[in-house]
Amino acid sequence: MEIPAPRRTRIQQEKRELILEAALEVFATNGFRGSTIDQIAEAAGMSKPNLLYYFRRKEDIHETLMQRLLDTWLAPLRELDDVGDPLTELRSYIRRKLEMARDFPRESRLFANEILQGAPRIMPMLEGELKTLVDEKAAVIKGWMRAGKIAPTDPWHLIFSIWATTQHYADFDVQVRAVLGPDRGGDGRFEDAARFLEQLFIDGLKPKS
Amino acid sequence: MEIPAPRRTRIQQEKRELILEAALEVFATNGFRGSTIDQIAEAAGMSKPNLLYYFRRKEDIHETLMQRLLDTWLAPLRELDDVGDPLTELRSYIRRKLEMARDFPRESRLFANEILQGAPRIMPMLEGELKTLVDEKAAVIKGWMRAGKIAPTDPWHLIFSIWATTQHYADFDVQVRAVLGPDRGGDGRFEDAARFLEQLFIDGLKPKS
DNA sequence: CTAACGTTTGTCCAATCGGTCAAAATTTGC
DNA sequence: GCAAATTTTGACCGATTGGACAAACGTTAG
Structure with missing residues (x-):
């Protein structure tokens, strides 16, 4: 092939x-x-x-771009491994994904555009390679849950929420910057986001009584 | 005006x-x-x-669509109010936003498209009306934090994360369905998402020791 | 130096684009 | 029932689209 x-x-x-x-x-x-x-x-x-x-052809450019993108795009998830502390492992996955949103926002938007349009060009990859990878990692996460290392919940939706929250800072960048304003919307916004996301995913919003 | x-x-x-x-x-x-x-x-x-x-003109259609969208799109956030229990209030905001992703996915994608393209047609609204509303609600949330009702964190990024996680189920719908597969990707996916998001935002992932 | 090969350009094409216009068809008010 | 107003249509326009092509221009190996 x-x-x-x-x-x-x-x-x-x-x-x-x-x-x-x-x-x-x-x-x-x-x-x-x-x-x-x-x-x-x-x-x-x-x-x-x-x-x-x-x-x-115009399509050839897009296709080449897409093939390259997908490899690097899923790299962070591939690295998610069973070694080390589960919470630490998830924390660094979130951090890596956020760094990708910061360093490769155009790649993120390219991907977002393709999905928004119904993924006409990469549907087989989503149902094949991507699904396989996610299922595999979901199994790893489920193992952590069974071992009591992290709270039991739905691993697939957990992965979705990590994708959504991190890619948001690339795909919706103009909105984020507009809402934060010139002061808080500067370069520091990614560190603020990193801090917030870490807290959200680890502890949630319930106050420590 | x-x-x-x-x-x-x-x-x-x-x-x-x-x-x-x-x-x-x-x-x-x-x-x-x-x-x-x-x-x-x-x-x-x-x-x-x-x-x-x-x-x-083509633009007139898009403009009319956009104006209508923005009103209904921000309605859930406007409803976020200081009355009632803060955690309950946030929970129902998340639920309402997720219901909008389920019931109005095209509106969500229309908005996403506009933002992805740099928001050329709604930039003033983002910096004006939207920023004002978010700042206002961020102040409410900050009040809850000061009162110890929810854990102290960044209210703006909290709002972003709610937008991101809920709209993900509209904007990235094809990817969600592809990854979940025909069994778990059916109509039940929104209830699964609702359950997961509630847990994530309230308790996070740390296991209850 | 030069012939072969690789690169660049100007010109052209059919299809599609957003939009106009006058005439025809239809609906409405009386 | 009829005239006025509204709605629909087909034909058309210039601009832009993705792409083809041969000719001109550079580069390189022998």
Whole structure:
């Protein structure tokens, strides 16, 4: 099933990277249908026919971008392991996901766009690879619950809530910044979020009587 | 500042509703730029020029949809009140937001699309009306914390986390259903989510020793 | 140096886009 | 029942879309 990577010249490698970088920006903010080849070409500093020399169709760019994304995107969850203290393990998973939202917001938005549109291009991956991985990790978490290491609850929805809360800071960034205002909406917002999320997931909101 | 509603015939009222209903569906899945008037017209069962008789520009449809959305969208937060038990109050806010994700998923996706694209059309509202409302409710929550009714933490990020976790079930619905699979991804997923979120927000994950 | 190969560009195309307009069809007020 | 007002339609417009193509331009290996 492995597609052999075509031989490419130095220029081809560089230009393709340039295009993918530009396309990430454009697709992330406009979605696939809302983005034009001209926009991407301009962002990459080249003419449209030149871009089409490196990627023959608009879909090819998006597909390449998507394949790369999915690998790195699920890496943090793959790292979630049975070794070490469960609460610590979950805490660092949350932290890693939040760091990804901070460092790769465009990738997060690209993914969000694809899901919002009904995931027409990655549905098989969601039902296959992703589901398998989540089920696997849910089993690990269930083990922790049975061992009394963390409170018993639904592991799948726990994973959803971690995805939702962390990716929110990438996908809804403009809203977060607008609501926090210029003072609290600066660079410190990710540390505030990290502190808050840690407390939420570990202790919840009930006051320590 | 109140724009007087133009007089409209019965047909105009009905057809405009029909168009808005169709446009909600189309905009929610394709975004503004990714949607075409033809798509909306076909979904509404009328010809493009006929649609343009009721809304002269594509933007007018989107704007009308957005204005309506924002009122109902923030209603649950407006209801968050200082009367009654704080934990109960928050619990029912979460429940109401989750019910909105279940009952109005297209509205949620429409909003998500707008934010993802940088909120070009509602930025003033985010920085104005929304920020004011959230600041106001954050003050209420801070009062609860000072009174020892709930654990002290960041009220703004608390509100973000409630938005994120609940809207996730509308915006990322296809992913949720794909991961849960045909068995657990059925209609029961919202009750499972409600149970999980209640526990998360009240008690967190730390086991009761 | 030069021939082969890789890269870039301008031009062009059919399809689709948002939107206009006048005429036809329908509904409404009297 | 009829005239006025409203609604619907088909034909059309310029702009933009994704993409094709051959010609021009660079680069590189022998």
